[in-house]
Amino acid sequence: MALGRKKISKVEENIDNIIKNIPEEELFGFADFDEKAAERAGYSNYSYWRSTFTVFLKNKTAVFLLILIGVILIFTFIQPLLPGQRSPTEIFNDANGVQIRNMAPNSEFWFGTNSIGQDLWSRVWSGTRTSLFIGFSVALSEAVIGILMGVLWGYVRKLDRLFTEIYNILDNIPQTVVLILFSYIMRPSVSTLIIAMCLTGWLNMARFIRNLVIIIRDRDYNLASRCLGTPTMRIIFRNLLPYLVSVIMLRMSLSIPMAIGNEVFLTYIGLGLPPSIPSLGNLINEGRILMTSEALRYQLFFPAIALSIVTISFYIIGNAFADASDPKNHV
Amino acid sequence: MLKYSAKRLLQSIITLFIIITIVFSLMRLMPVEGYFQNFEKMDDAQIQAALKSMGLLDPLWVQLKNFFIQLFHGSLGKSLIYRPNVPVMDIIADKAPISIIMGLVSMAISLLLGIPLGTAMARSKSKFWDKFGTAFIVFITAVPAAVYYLLIQLYFTEWFNIPILFSLSDPKSWILPTLSLALPNTALYAMWLRRYMVDELNKDYIKLARAKGVSNKDIMKNHVFRNAFVPLIQYLPSSLLYTIMGSIYIESLYSIPGMGGLLVNVIQRQDNNMVQALVLIFSAIGIIGLLLGDILMNLMDPRISFENKGGAR
Numbered sequence: 001m002a003l004g005r006k007k008i009s010k011v012e013e014n015i016d017n018i019i020k021n022i023p024e025e026e027l028f029g030f031a032d033f034d035e036k037a038a039e040r041a042g043y044s045n046y047s048y049w050r051s052t053f054t055v056f057l058k059n060k061t062a063v064f065l066l067i068l069i070g071v072i073l074i075f076t077f078i079q080p081l082l083p084g085q086r087s088p089t090e091i092f093n094d095a096n097g098v099q100i101r102n103m104a105p106n107s108e109f110w111f112g113t114n115s116i117g118q119d120l121w122s123r124v125w126s127g128t129r130t131s132l133f134i135g136f137s138v139a140l141s142e143a144v145i146g147i148l149m150g151v152l153w154g155y156v157r158k159l160d161r162l163f164t165e166i167y168n169i170l171d172n173i174p175q176t177v178v179l180i181l182f183s184y185i186m187r188p189s190v191s192t193l194i195i196a197m198c199l200t201g202w203l204n205m206a207r208f209i210r211n212l213v214i215i216i217r218d219r220d221y222n223l224a225s226r227c228l229g230t231p232t233m234r235i236i237f238r239n240l241l242p243y244l245v246s247v248i249m250l251r252m253s254l255s256i257p258m259a260i261g262n263e264v265f266l267t268y269i270g271l272g273l274p275p276s277i278p279s280l281g282n283l284i285n286e287g288r289i290l291m292t293s294e295a296l297r298y299q300l301f302f303p304a305i306a307l308s309i310v311t312i313s314f315y316i317i318g319n320a321f322a323d324a325s326d327p328k329n330h331v
Numbered sequence: 332m333l334k335y336s337a338k339r340l341l342q343s344i345i346t347l348f349i350i351i352t353i354v355f356s357l358m359r360l361m362p363v364e365g366y367f368q369n370f371e372k373m374d375d376a377q378i379q380a381a382l383k384s385m386g387l388l389d390p391l392w393v394q395l396k397n398f399f400i401q402l403f404h405g406s407l408g409k410s411l412i413y414r415p416n417v418p419v420m421d422i423i424a425d426k427a428p429i430s431i432i433m434g435l436v437s438m439a440i441s442l443l444l445g446i447p448l449g450t451a452m453a454r455s456k457s458k459f460w461d462k463f464g465t466a467f468i469v470f471i472t473a474v475p476a477a478v479y480y481l482l483i484q485l486y487f488t489e490w491f492n493i494p495i496l497f498s499l500s501d502p503k504s505w506i507l508p509t510l511s512l513a514l515p516n517t518a519l520y521a522m523w524l525r526r527y528m529v530d531e532l533n534k535d536y537i538k539l540a541r542a543k544g545v546s547n548k549d550i551m552k553n554h555v556f557r558n559a560f561v562p563l564i565q566y567l568p569s570s571l572l573y574t575i576m577g578s579i580y581i582e583s584l585y586s587i588p589g590m591g592g593l594l595v596n597v598i599q600r601q602d603n604n605m606v607q608a609l610v611l612i613f614s615a616i617g618i619i620g621l622l623l624g625d626i627l628m629n630l631m632d633p634r635i636s637f638e639n640k641g642g643a644r
Contacts, residue, residue: 169349174575176579185361260475261474
């Protein structure tokens with residue numbers, strides 16, 4: 001209390017000193033209208049994206065994982081270009097022409113070799129590249145289809161009833177079943193896997209977008225835009241979609257690990273990629289066959305660890321971003 | 332309520348019909364190898380004759396009509412490669428009970444584990460249990476199931492000296508499959524129960540109860556838990572789907588003679604009729620699960636009304 005009083009008297013002293021130096025006319029005269037000062041009063045320093053990033057950067061784990069994923073992503077691309085890297089599909093023979101099978105990790109083969117003598121280090125990186133490619137393509141195409149359908153569904157009133165009924169029917173179909181069915185019918189390749197996963201994945205995105213579009217489509221500013229004759233396309237792109245960016249990013253970052261997991265699942269039940277295209281799914285599957293022998297377990301562990309790092313990172317980054325983009329958490 | 336249930340039932344039936352039609356039509360696109368046991372040894376005329384006798388050369392809609400008629404008589408056709416000429420229904424009748432028992436046991440286990448975990452997490456906000464539970468949930472939901480199913484099978488069988496493969500007579504061999512099958516659902520229940528309980532704890536009537544001097548235990552038991560438990564019912568259908576998907580992994584990992592393992596087996600042998608039948612059965616289970624979940628939800632919580640959902644705007 002005593003300290004508080006001291007501070008207050010100090011402040012009072014300061015103010016007295018300042019006032020003393022100002023001439024009397026200025027102190028009591030009329031102030032002119034200052035446009036800049038008036039604008040500053042009505043201006044808030046708040047920026048949605050800056051606040052989002054500030055909140056996101058506070059989450060140290062998520063930032064660390066984001067950097068990690070960035071490094072992994074870049075490295076999957078530059079790894080084949082580095083000197084001394086082996087091809088992921090080449091079979092290596094020793095001096096006698098015998099395949100170097102199941103060699104434990106050493107300085108020559110960093111992650112060892114697999115059962116037919118291929119270099120596991122380059123296979124794991126190549127597999128990560130395939131799996132990430134599948135994940136990103138699925139997330140991207142789901143986003144495109146989902147946004148298109150979601151905006152139509154939410155914005156065009158006449159379609160709402162029809163789309164809702166269709167959604168109710170489609171949503172009842174278990175996604176696993178669709179996935180199995182389509183991969184069974186189509187020949188396994190990277191593109192067919194992506195198509196099979198996109199067939200079901202966009203439904204969720206479309207529903208999220210639709211619900212949000214319905215909430216904001218009749219807000220006053222949109223009503224005003226419509227009255228002023230703004231073209232519908234412009235309303236959708238300039239007024240609606242910027243509000244949905246955070247939801248879209250969240251869904252995308254969560255569907256990447258989902259797609260990677262689905263690839264592992266399909267490979268496991270025998271509908272995945274052929275071994276000539278390494279992916280995390282078929283590397284794990286190859287490792288599984290050998291896992292009963294303790295010395296060969298590294299063939300399961302390396303792809304499993306790569307898979308876990310990638311999926312956990314995307315999951316945590318997605319959730320952290322969702323928290324950060326929620327204006328309730330902004331300061 | 333009745334009106335809603337009837338509408339919902341109708342919707343499910345329509346969905347089922349659409350799925351059957353789509354699955355059946357798509358299956359006709361498959362190469363014909365999947366209909367014969369010894370395809371390589373047959374010549375063209377034999378193949379054509381056999382296809383004709385199976386009715387596969389008829390126009391699609393005739394085949395579809397025949398399939399539906401068959402279906403109403405309770406038949407899904409005959410297995411072609413897996414066990415030639417044995418009706419699919421008989422094969423599945425052998426395998427279904429064990430899958431159903433295993434699924435139910437694992438769902439019970441997941442409730443038994445998930446509810447205490449969720450409650451503990453809600454009570455110890457940002458202390459040990461909350462951190463432990465969050466790590467567990469992130470791991471289980473983010474990492475593909477294959478990885479931890481494999482690791483559990485690999486290490487737990489070694490540490491506890493449990494046989495690596497399943498056998499009906501050995502109760503010890505039941506532990507790991509049901510436990511692994513329960514893990515995804517445990518995470519699901521714990522995550523949502525924690526969230527609902529924390530929401531409930533922040534409400535005003537809890538503050539009132541505290542101010543009145545009601546003990547913490549009573550608040551948790553009589554107010555928070557009761558209100559937070561009801562919405563969990565809506566996750567019943569998705570937990571059923573997790574169980575189906577998990578059973579496909581688990582049954583073939585531990586070689587359990589159930590439907591999930593059977594699906595992997597017939598996919599690898601390309602037995603078209605069996606794949607078709609199993610896909611239909613799995614989707615029917617999924618649809619029934621969703622239907623039951625919605626109706627249960629409506630029964631348990633009268634505040635939720637689905638009846639004027641479409642016309643509300």
